[in-house]
Amino acid sequence: MSLTYSTERQVAIAAVRRACALTSSVFNKLVRNETLTKDDKSPVTVGDFSAQAVVNIILGRTFPKDPIVGEEDSADLRGDSSASLRERVVELANEALTAPLQTGEKEQWGLGPSNARTAEELMDAVDRGNYPGGRTGRMWTLDPIDGTKGFLRGEQYAVCLALLVDARVQLGVIGCPNLPVDPANPSGARGCIFVAERGHGAYQIPVSASEAAAGAERRLVIPSFAPDQLSLLESVEKAHSKLSFNERVAHLLGVTRPPTRMDSQAKYCALVRGEGGVYLRMPTGTGYKEKIWDHAPGSVLVEEAGGVITDSRGEPLDFGLGRTLGENYGVVAAGRDVHSRVIEAVKRAKEEEAKGDAQGQ
Ligand SMILES: Nc1ncnc2c1ncn2[C@@H]1O[C@H](COP(=O)(O)O)[C@@H](O)[C@H]1OP(=O)(O)O
Numbered sequence: 001m002s003l004t005y006s007t008e009r010q011v012a013i014a015a016v017r018r019a020c021a022l023t024s025s026v027f028n029k030l031v032r033n034e035t036l037t038k039d040d041k042s043p044v045t046v047g048d049f050s051a052q053a054v055v056n057i058i059l060g061r062t063f064p065k066d067p068i069v070g071e072e073d074s075a076d077l078r079g080d081s082s083a084s085l086r087e088r089v090v091e092l093a094n095e096a097l098t099a100p101l102q103t104g105e106k107e108q109w110g111l112g113p114s115n116a117r118t119a120e121e122l123m124d125a126v127d128r129g130n131y132p133g134g135r136t137g138r139m140w141t142l143d144p145i146d147g148t149k150g151f152l153r154g155e156q157y158a159v160c161l162a163l164l165v166d167a168r169v170q171l172g173v174i175g176c177p178n179l180p181v182d183p184a185n186p187s188g189a190r191g192c193i194f195v196a197e198r199g200h201g202a203y204q205i206p207v208s209a210s211e212a213a214a215g216a217e218r219r220l221v222i223p224s225f226a227p228d229q230l231s232l233l234e235s236v237e238k239a240h241s242k243l244s245f246n247e248r249v250a251h252l253l254g255v256t257r258p259p260t261r262m263d264s265q266a267k268y269c270a271l272v273r274g275e276g277g278v279y280l281r282m283p284t285g286t287g288y289k290e291k292i293w294d295h296a297p298g299s300v301l302v303e304e305a306g307g308v309i310t311d312s313r314g315e316p317l318d319f320g321l322g323r324t325l326g327e328n329y330g331v332v333a334a335g336r337d338v339h340s341r342v343i344e345a346v347k348r349a350k351e352e353e354a355k356g357d358a359q360g361q
């Protein structure tokens with residue numbers, strides 16, 4: 001297989017793998033004052049900051065000119081009052097960067113025991129994620145912990161990285177440390193990475209580098225579903241998606257199974273390996289704009305697994321408008337056959353809702 005983005009793919013997988021090891025280890029050690037609340041009321045932890053520093057350092061070494069659109073910035077880590085938080089981030093990031101080289105990693109990636117960074121270098125690395133995005137050129141987009149609320153509950157979350165070229169996602173890598181390797185064995189081993197490069201398919205690979213080198217990758221294709229086999233993949237958090245609307249859509253689609261609620265882009269990963277059959281995310285009406293790092297890697301994964309992803313009106317997701325998806329309204333992802341039925345059901349559900357509102361007045 002001749003890959004167009006072979007180096008990018010290897011480096012992105014290594015970066016996500018090291019960030020997954022970091023977030024898994026930090027979860028067990030997290031203490032109360034290591035979680036902050038951001039201006040938008042969402043949580044951020046030492047895990048988010050240090051994972052962003054690690055991924056940005058790794059990308060910066062091999063692709064120094066590539067800008068990065070990352071979720072976090074270092075403002076809350078700088079200054080005297082944040083000294084203990086900052087020290088913790090430095091400790092965690094350096095632990096991840098200085099771990100011995102793993103199978104497949106290269107010396108020139110700047111990893112391994114002699115590669116500790118200073119606090120200043122790590123804060124600057126976090127802030128390399130401040131690129132505003134846009135329509136042209138190469139750029140990466142990173143969500144160091146997607147689904148921070150799931151992470152804090154010990155449930156699903158994901159480390160999400162994508163490469164965009166002229167606003168088109170070319171590569172997506174999603175690490176899911178808590179996702180069962182085999183969906184048929186939910187209490188079995190956990191931790192997997194999902195990789196998709198445009199034109200080269202979608203794969204699940206082991207989270208462990210040595211197991212991945214042993215060749216345990218699995219090609220993923222979204223299967224066909226009969227209506228009675230479908231279940232909706234949706235948010236756990238009521239504030240993130242209008243779940244009452246999902247219920248209406250499920251009814252119109254003839255879905256009888258209960259929804260599967262899961263945090264983060266792990267939902268896209270579940271979808272591409274044949275779980276659920278429909279990803280549905282409807283805006284709650286608060287004016288929240290979806291962020292590119294929350295959907296870019298998932299979108300290429302879905303497309304490379306033979307699926308379709310659009311907003312809830314059937315419009316393509318536009319990754320060229322900056323840090324957000326702008327006017328895109330909600331997200332629908334599914335296999336080709338199911339997708340068009342979902343768009344139709346969303347339209348009918350909106351009409352029903354409007355009629356209900358009018359009658360209620
Ligand atoms: N008000 C909101 N509406 C929609 N999504 C949100 C909102 N606040 C945060 N998010 C983001 O939604 C994503 C989680 O979605 P899901 O509900 O599918 O798990 C996360 O990226 C989360 O950010 P974060 O990366 O900080 O966790």
Ligand SMILES: [Mg+2]
Nearest residue numbers: 042043071148
């Ligand atoms: Mg967040």
Ligand SMILES: [Mg+2]
Nearest residue numbers: 143146147294
């Ligand atoms: Mg996110």
Ligand SMILES: [Mg+2]
Nearest residue numbers: 071143145146
């Ligand atoms: Mg996040």
